[in-house]
Amino acid sequence: MKELLKVEGLRIYAGGRPVTLVESLDVGEGEVVLVTGPSGSGKTSFLRCIAEVNDIFGITCSGYMALGIDRDELSYIPQEPWFGMASPYPILEVRSFSNADDYSVRRYAKLFNVEHILESNSMDLSAGEIQRILFIESVLSRSKLVLVDEVTAYLDEESRKQLVNVIEEMRSEFGVAFIVVDHDVELWSRHIDKVLYLEPTSSSRIYYNVDETPLMASMDRLRAEVEELSRELAEKVGEEPILKLYNVWFRYPDSTDFVIKGVNIDVKRSEMMVIRGPSGKGKSTLLKIMADIYRPKKGVVLRYAKDIQYIPENPLLYLSEPTPRDELMKNTDLAVKSNLIRVLDTPIMRLSSGEKRRLAVASALARGSDLILLDEPSVGLDAENFISILKLLIEAVSRGVSIVTATHSRLLSSVTRSVVQL
Numbered sequence: 001m002k003e004l005l006k007v008e009g010l011r012i013y014a015g016g017r018p019v020t021l022v023e024s025l026d027v028g029e030g031e032v033v034l035v036t037g038p039s040g041s042g043k044t045s046f047l048r049c050i051a052e053v054n055d056i057f058g059i060t061c062s063g064y065m066a067l068g069i070d071r072d073e074l075s076y077i078p079q080e081p082w083f084g085m086a087s088p089y090p091i092l093e094v095r096s097f098s099n100a101d102d103y104s105v106r107r108y109a110k111l112f113n114v115e116h117i118l119e120s121n122s123m124d125l126s127a128g129e130i131q132r133i134l135f136i137e138s139v140l141s142r143s144k145l146v147l148v149d150e151v152t153a154y155l156d157e158e159s160r161k162q163l164v165n166v167i168e169e170m171r172s173e174f175g176v177a178f179i180v181v182d183h184d185v186e187l188w189s190r191h192i193d194k195v196l197y198l199e200p201t202s203s204s205r206i207y208y209n210v211d212e213t214p215l216m217a218s219m220d221r222l223r224a225e226v227e228e229l230s231r232e233l234a235e236k237v238g239e240e241p242i243l244k245l246y247n248v249w250f251r252y253p254d255s256t257d258f259v260i261k262g263v264n265i266d267v268k269r270s271e272m273m274v275i276r277g278p279s280g281k282g283k284s285t286l287l288k289i290m291a292d293i294y295r296p297k298k299g300v301v302l303r304y305a306k307d308i309q310y311i312p313e314n315p316l317l318y319l320s321e322p323t324p325r326d327e328l329m330k331n332t333d334l335a336v337k338s339n340l341i342r343v344l345d346t347p348i349m350r351l352s353s354g355e356k357r358r359l360a361v362a363s364a365l366a367r368g369s370d371l372i373l374l375d376e377p378s379v380g381l382d383a384e385n386f387i388s389i390l391k392l393l394i395e396a397v398s399r400g401v402s403i404v405t406a407t408h409s410r411l412l413s414s415v416t417r418s419v420v421q422l
C-alpha cells in the first residue's frame, strides 16, 4: 500500500500557545482516518498544517510531516466555508469541476441533493451546501487524499449516510484516502481504519476500534444526561404566550413555490421548542420570520417578548466584540459554564468553530432577553460541550426565557416535547 502521508511528533501551536502533539500517523492509499477529540483540541489546526494553510490562521507546526503525493492531488474541505466561494455567478460557471463531464457533475449533485443549486449563485448557500459542492469537486478532480473538516455536521441523517457511502465507494474503487474530522463517531465506526484522538495540550492517541475511544463512553453519558434534562424541562413550560404564528406562508421573491405553507406555532414562556426537518425545508426561514427579518406573504406573527435575540447558523454574523471577554460583558460565570475560560482573550476570528458557536449562545443569554431563536446551536459540538450548552439553555428556561431552535440533531430534539416537524 502506497503511503500518502506520514507524521511524526508534530507539535501544533496557535498564537504561540501549544495546542496539541500528533505523536504519529500514517495514511496509506484507500485508508480512512477519523480525527476526533474535544472542541479546541486542534483538529482543524492539524488539517490546516497538512494543507499548508496554517500560517494565515496564526498556527505553526514543527516536527516531521511528509506527503507522498503531489500538492495538487490533495484537497481540503474546510469546516467553515461560509465565505469561501461567495460569488454572484452560478455555481456551474464559477466552479471548474475539473473538466468533468456534465453527466458526472449532475450525478454527484443529485446524490448529495444539491442539483437545484448548480444554476444558482453561491452567495446565499448554506454552509452544508457549500461543503457538498466542494466535496463533489474533490471527488471529480480525482484527488488522492481528501481532508474533510466536519462535513456531516450540517447534514440530516439520510445525507450523512449517503456521504459515508460515497467515501466508501471512492476509497474501494479508486484508492482515495480520507482524513475526516467528525464528532459523530458512531456514523463512521464501520468505515474507518483508525481513529486519531486529539486532546488539548497533551499528545494524541491512535485507536483501531472506535468503541475503545473515550468518545464512546461520553456518548453513553450524554444520552443519560439528556434524558434527565428532558424530564426537568417538561415541568417548566408556562401558560403565558411569547410568540404566535397563525397560518404563516412564505416564499422567496425569485421563487414560485412556498417554502413555508400555513404554519401555526404557539410558543409559551419557559418553553423550549425544536423545529426539525430535512435540509432545505425552511427551518432557518421560519426562524427569520419569527425574528422579523422576513415578513410572511400571508398570515400573522404576534410577538409578546420584551427582547428577541436571533443567532444565525453562522455564529460570526452574531458576534460583534473583539474577544469572548468583551462579548460576554465580563460575565465569568457564563464563560465557565460555556467552557470558554481558556480562550477569553483570543480574538474572535481565531476561535475554533465550536468555541464560536458556544460563545454566540452564551452571548445571547448574557443579554437578558426573554426569547432566543437559535439556528443549529449544537453543530460541531462534542458530547461534553453539547451538555454544557444544553444545561445553560435549560437554566435560562427556568428563569422564564423561551427558546426556539432549528436543528437536525436528533439528540437535541429528544430533549423537549415541543417539536415542530417541517
Ligand SMILES: Nc1ncnc2c1ncn2[C@@H]1O[C@H](COP(=O)(O)OP(=O)(O)OP(=O)(O)O)[C@@H](O)[C@H]1O
Pocket: 014, 015, 016, 019, 037, 038, 039, 040, 041, 042, 043, 044, 045, 046, 057, 058, 059, 079, 343, 346, 347, 350, 351, 352, 353, 354, 355, 380
Ligand atoms: N491564531 C490563534 N491565536 C490564538 N489561539 C488560537 C489561534 N488559532 C486557534 N486558536 C485556538 O487553538 C485551539 C484549537 O483550535 P482548532 O480550530 O484547531 O480546534 P478544533 O479541535 O478544530 O475545535 P472545534 O471542534 O471546535 O472545531 C482553540 O482553542 C482556538 O481557540
Ligand SMILES: [Mg+2]
Pocket: 043, 044, 045, 079, 149, 352, 353, 354
Ligand atoms: Mg475545528
